[in-house]
Amino acid sequence: MxxxxxxxxxxxxxxxxxxxxxxxxxxxxxxIKTSLVNVQRNVTLFKxxxxxxxxxxxxxxxxxxxxxxxxxxxxxxxxxxxxxxxxxxxxxxxxxxxxxxxxxxxxxxxxxxxxxxxxxxxxxxxxxxxxxxxxxxxxxxxxxxxxxxxxxxxxxxxxxxxxxxxxxxxxxxxxxxxxxxxxxxxxxxxxxxxxxxxxxxxxxxxxxKYYNEQDEEGGAIVFGGIDNAHFRGAHTYVPIIEEYYWEFKMNEILIGGQGTGHCVDGCSVMIDSGESYLIGPSSIIENINIALGADEVANVDCSRVPLMPTVSFTIGERVFSLSTRDYILVHGIGEIATCATKFRIIHDDDDYHNDDLWILGGVFMRPYHTVFDFGNRRIGFAEAVQEPIWDSSIKH
CATH class of the missing domain: 2.40.70.10 (Acid Proteases)
Structure with a gap:
């Protein structure tokens, strides 16, 4: 956590x-550097x-x-x-x-x-x-x-x-x-x-997995390997840069497929299953929220949600995109619904050893299956197998 x-x-x-x-x-x-990155297809199956x-x-x-x-x-x-x-x-x-x-x-x-x-x-x-x-x-x-x-x-x-x-x-x-x-x-x-x-x-x-009140299983953790039923395609692996958190380097952030100039020289990131949001330095998070049309506390007009762009993160040589299904939080339904982004800032009293550290929580881990390769000190991401796409439109 x-x-x-x-x-x-x-x-x-x-x-x-x-x-x-x-x-x-x-x-x-x-x-990190692309020379340190590899993409590997996993073929091991587990009961x-x-x-x-x-x-x-x-x-x-x-x-x-x-x-x-x-x-x-x-x-x-x-x-x-x-x-x-x-x-x-x-x-x-x-x-x-x-x-x-x-x-x-x-x-x-x-x-x-x-x-x-x-x-x-x-x-x-x-x-x-x-x-x-x-x-x-x-x-x-x-x-x-x-x-x-x-x-x-x-x-x-x-x-x-x-x-x-x-x-x-x-x-x-x-x-x-x-x-x-x-x-x-x-x-x-x-x-x-x-x-x-x-x-x-x-x-x-x-x-x-994405929340579904009809589904008793919310996902899986596998100790000792992976389960091929949980992902599609190949994992992109990047090396761990510090053995404290599961910390690695990511590169440029994109909004709607367009570069923002943020993290082009690399930003330190940790993957955190105990965090529900995506958290980063205040100046960059504020810029992302502004670009998405959010106010100072990350609220957005629910009627705009279907038109909002993807927000993407470059890890290794691959771009990992988040849709509104991933980054929009909706409270209520119909005319009383309120919407907000899940991009939040690191506060001064948060206990992290690096004030510029990014934290990728459930916002990122739901769309991307994550492999924690302790033996090789690396971490890998692939498209997660999920239920049909959530309808992000807000009915009024």
Missing amino acids: GLLSFIWISILMLLCNGENNEGAVKISLKR TGENRIVLKNLGDVIYYAEIGIGTPTQNFPVMFDTGSADLWVRSKDWPDRTEAEHKLPKYNSTESSSYSENGEPAEIIYAGCAIEGFLSTDDVTVGHMIVNKQDFIEATGEVEEKTYFQFTVYDGVVGLAFQECSVRNTVPVWYNMINQHLVHQEVFSLWL
Whole structure:
């Protein structure tokens, strides 16, 4: 959650078969220079049946699944977040401030025979919220995999009387960024999957579907490989430039197919499954919103949405375009509908090590299937397989 935008709170309140390859685990979800770039077609198939956790897509805002901790297993709905590195769940000491919090499970170490005490204090600061607690060690179950002796944070509450987690439907976070991003330099769950030989390939992939209230599956995360049913064509790979976030370089931004002059010399970008928007430096985001006809708070006239252009990002030698299906947020229907873009600015109090960093969240990850190639320190994108195009027209 590299970025958990505060605007999420209002939204939350509203609200294939293939050849089996042992070592690939599918968790179903119920959400530089050209010389260094290569395009590769993936042909490995993975069975999609056994290792499935039904994960929900909450209105294209949050994608979460269930994991287990302890012996016997205590189950928790968690977000899989490529923008952070730590695993945390609510402890039995977490206060119940709302009925929603009261209903969520809380980890109780006294009920687990595989628990080991640590006790070191820990705090994670996200954009607009923070949690605190202490380290513990226990076995963690993800799909059919059991990760032994995994360090994690037992969260005892929010910092400084923050209230974000009063309204969430998930109970914690599984961080999938690099260990350097860990607040206590603990070994992340993904690293231990590799170290304990639970996956045969040092790759995981994410497929985030568009929200459909009739569809119980909101996408998939596959540990140990990819699923060819999730994408079309070839992935374009670019190298990771810093082992902290999943950070890489992108080049020029285009609007309606026309160059804007932004990022022609390269901009640093991270891919973040814990962020629902697309976030960047204020001057460029403001220019993009102005070009789209948005006001100072990103609102647009809903009647103009069908006529709005694509916004595209150059990654490697390929242009990745976003349509209004991807970048327009619609509240309400008919004459009471309001519309806004999903392009937002980095605020001064956001906890990032680079003020010029771009964050590509769900806005980008839904149209583009993402491969996190840890072994080769690269990241790849291909067109995601999705449901028929959403009708962006607003009826009045």
